[in-house]
Amino acid sequence: MEIIKERDVKIRMDISIFDVVGPIMIGPSSSHTAGAAKLSRVARLIVKEPFTHISFGLHGSFAKTYKGHGTDKALVAGALGLSEDSEALADSFKLAKNQGLEFDFYEIELEGVHENTVKMTLTMLDGSQNVVVGSSIGGGQIEIIEINGFVTNMSLQLPTIVINQYDKKGVISEVSGILAEHSLNIATMKLSRTGKGDRACCIIEIDGEIPEEIEQEIMRNKNIISVKVINI
Amino acid sequence: MYHNIEELLALAEERQVPLYKIILENEMLLSEKSEEEIYKGLEERYRVMKTSANKALSKPQETVGNLITGLSHKHSEYSNTENTLCGNYLNKVMAFALSCSEVNAAMGKICAAPTAGSCGILPAVILGVSEKFRLERKETLDGILTASGLGAIIMKNATVSGAEGGCQAECGVAAAIAAAAAVEMRKGTPRMAVNACSLALINVMGLVCDPVAGLVQMPCAQRNASQAVNALLSADLALGGMVCPVPADEVVEAMYRIGKQLPSELKETALGGLAATPTAKKLEYEIFH
Structure with missing residues (x-):
């Protein structure tokens, strides 16, 4: 199972200029x-x-x-x-x-x-x-x-949520519901699993910073093993 | 808005604006940042570039193995003499590029443009042009904008990684985008800027990444100096009216294919080319044993 939502099609050039000239870094x-x-x-x-x-x-x-x-x-x-x-x-x-x-x-x-x-x-x-x-x-x-x-x-170009879960019905919709409640827009979502009904890993990229407290909210679902919010 | 150089050029020509205007609009749409915030980011990068382009002119930087330590200082002194073949100006530009490379190798702070190994080319070109023609800060930042917009397209459609495409993808792309920046800073047309980009890339095609002892020093520093000059001469060729008959996107594609065809020994592994010479091997042994 794989869900990939295309980003706004108007933006074709989706690499920021600051990723080209930059980063400011140590050599x-x-x-x-x-x-x-x-x-x-x-x-x-x-x-x-x-x-x-x-x-x-x-x-x-x-x-x-x-x-x-x-x-x-x-x-x-x-x-x-x-x-x-x-x-x-x-x-x-x-x-x-x-x-x-x-x-x-x-x-x-x-x-x-x-x-x-x-x-x-x-x-x-x-x-x-x-x-x-x-x-x-x-x-x-x-x-x-x-x-x-x-x-x-x-790619961590956008704030990302990494979810470890059991591959059960309704988990994804509950997670997207929580994100919607926080007015967070999903840019891409990708799920990979070891087998049907087995463990799965869900990676969600979000437009804009993700509040950390969302981790606890998502964790309430009994089919979730772990949740990590990465704002980089 | 655009996904290749032709589309970017078409938008600029249709609206009769420089390339950087379209690039700025795309960035605002993409990052949801204001024009002011974007120029703030450009200013921050400009400052790091200026500092790194000047730091080693006066003070040699200690690096692992010290293969390039002092090159910038020495060349800066030479650039002030009456004896140069290329003139004080081009030699000063080369000294700027060498300084960035030296600071980078010394694990100092630089701005990747588009990579750290090629971090001297764009600063040398934009500082060189802006000092010579006494440009306003805004005009200089616009030059960085032009360069980074074209760099984004090349990064997306090809590569800027030496490990994937060789030196042509790093120093070559840096020269190509710096050439376009130089043209727009001199108020050339968008088409001239795109031609300069193609010409610079053509001049460097096939260049391998073969760092001695695996260090980002030699031939990296020398190539930063030479590619800064490549950018300026390509900009001059384009401003003088030279047209590149092969469209820029095809030139980029060709560069990418050449990169793929290069064996891994010539792509940042330090197993081939200059890195595999007896002298380089000896240097490597001396540095790491």
């Missing part, structure tokens, strides 16, 4: 430094809970050139929540040590993905793990392509 590479920092910052926002260890599996160009481009420092900086224009980015290893966040890097070969892709495995306080896979697609832009086994295509 040296928009794809290998800024994009990398954004990927791990988004992974941190997706899992929301504190984590003690993050493991970075580097694919393609990320694997070949990460040291020279400061990709390693940028990935750790993002995992600490630093933004890509923070001058503290270069000191992220030291900051991670001070904050007790452990990290490691390894090379990995992934099938059919962008050259600059990273598989991030976050180990939570209780020992459970979350896996987020994403690509840095150029100019500091990113795409999250997998969250805990679910295929996604989140």
